[in-house]
Amino acid sequence: ETKDTVSFFSFYDVTEKIFKLTSNKSFVISDKVEGLQKIYGDSVVCADETDLLDKVKYFIDSPAKSMKYISGAYKITMESHTYFDRVVSIFENLGMKSEVGNVIRGKVNFFKENHL
Secondary structure, rough: OOOOOOOOOOOOOOOHHHHHHHHHOOOOEEEOOOOOOHHHHHHHHHHOOOOOOHHHHHHHOOOHHHHHHHHHHHHHHHOOOOOOHHHHHHHHHHOHHHHHHHHHHHHHHHHHOOOO
């Protein structure tokens, strides 16, 4: 007899929520998602059903330990995974390379004006 189970963990996609959380300097413990390690390396803590509770307890008991993850993930997101970067990718894929410079200048100006 087999038993069907539903897992909380998804192994397919990096969702927008990861980028939103990290761009807001939030600490992230994520399920193990294909591609997440390629984007963030060790800057996002990954867990599965066997170690999730241990990791949550560890970081609750030692909140200062989360700071290196927060700053690392924030830096990666702001350097390469903003909406500006998505627009550049769209323009490049549409063959609109002349517009790419405008978007990049917009990103630089936005970050300067907002002291990011």
